Amino acid sequence: MYDSYGPRGGGGGGGGGGMGTSETDPHNKCMGGRMWCVSDICGIICAVMTWFLVTYAEFVVLTVILGTANHPIYTTFNLLLFNVFAILALSAHARAMFTDPGAVPKGNATRENIQRMGLREGQVIFKCPKCCSIKPERAHHCSVCQRCIRKMDHHCPWVNNCVGENNQKFFVLFTLYIALLSLHGLFLGIYQFVICVKSEWRQCSSFSPPATVVLLLFLIFESLLFAIFTAVMFFTQVNAIWNDETGIEQLKKEQASWEKKSRWRSIQAVFGRFSLSWFSPFTTPPLPTKTHSYMYAV
Template sequence: TMQSSGHRFRDVEHHPLLADNDSYDSSSSEADMAERVWFIRDGCGMVCAIMTWLLVVYADFVVTFVMLLPSKDFWYSVINGVLFNCLAVLALSSHLRTMLTDPGAVPKGNATKEYMDNLQLKPGEVIYKCPKCCSIKPERAHHCSICKRCIRKMDHHCPWVNNCVGEKNQRFFVLFTMYIALISAHALVLCGFQFFSCVRGQWTECSDFSPPVTVILMIFLCLEGFLFLTFTAVMFGTQIHSICNDETEIERLKSEKPTWERRLRWEGMKSVFGGQPSLLWINPFAGFRIRRFLLRGKKGGPEFSV
């Protein structure tokens, strides 16, 4: 039985052919899909993603060239410079992984008569079809109007990462919010020390820039740091709460009645981050197959999946 996905409550049996690792696509083979890079060509999202990078680069410039390099304390400059730049690299790497990772898109156009016949549904068994992307809609999947795909365990679409946050990239999004919050807090602390140092020294040899320029650059950095710290800290807490309760933001806002067995607390965390707690949980490079990525380049460049 095929029904529209507009029904509020669903009692869907999990069919083997509709498992999470299903790779069916009416227009592409599994090998073809493996050669594609996920990227959403949305104007607003691309502008927001570029702005994110520019703001991080700006913060790094002010911290490094306005505050740390002119400092007379060598170890203060080295330790804070290395720490801030490492956190910035981790933040931007997490951003890239979030943006370029398939969030869990359901294959397009798999709701064909031939595929339906292969499912061999039992009497009374119901599956749902998304009328927008003509896909069989798994439980907990939602259609994103920007990605134009149904996304498994879709939490929300974030323009700052130009992608949906879903089953397969939520981990990277959590790391992105965490590292942005950390560099924002670090920048605010450094600004506080710098202002104190400059006022005490009456702005002599405080920076290689003139006092007015230094003040303007640092004030803007403080505003940026405060706004980003507030936003990402709240988002980080919300994401951890959702993971521990096995409930996406969409499901929470819609007050959807759970029809799945919930993974609570550590089980939810292990499901998203993978395995037992370790340093790999906070490593955005974990699982990145650089060899496959380079091989794609030798074959003439990767394709975009969206």
């Protein structure tokens, strides 16, 4: 018997949905289907704003703060450090945004696919009535991505994507490096502002004193705001990984029907075996073994 029920802990009611064929959703594709991309206008605006704010901070640091500094070592060190954080943060952001978070193909709940799963007599499967897909354990339906996402943590408009099984590492690194970048920008902005006040704004910047004040104050405000926001997100993500619970599972206080991993194995499931690649947004985390290929969108 193959019983079809509503989605596990997530969006949608029971049963429902016909036995369609597995299909590719253009809503989540770009570049001819070669890249995952969610076409959500709110998410796109937030993602563009993220890059704009980092570019603004880069402009102020280069032109207002370090452009007039008279200490070569101080200038070189802070220039390198700030740009390293910026490159890592934006790279992690891009990987989190354009990586398939673990989407289940739409319409894969066909009779043929269910039979291929080799279910035991009386074993229950879950099917999402919204995208007509077989719903793996710990998957939830995202109304923005319009897909069921394996081990979905939450949908983040700042990366215009869900945070799930395949891209959680990139999202964690994004929050980490934005927090470090913001703290560095906050230090540089406050330090430069103090110098300008002490020198009575003489030779403090290539801009006029009023423009310098506005640029520095906005940098300080931006850095403080995002340092707090991303630091909270980073520690929330680490705590969720540490306890092998997603944000949705913690929010809904779901009883663990899955076999919880040890804390170390849970971290390795996201980042891989311990190495410097943990901190690199350019290396792909370990992906789950695809025992059933029709359960994976990309």
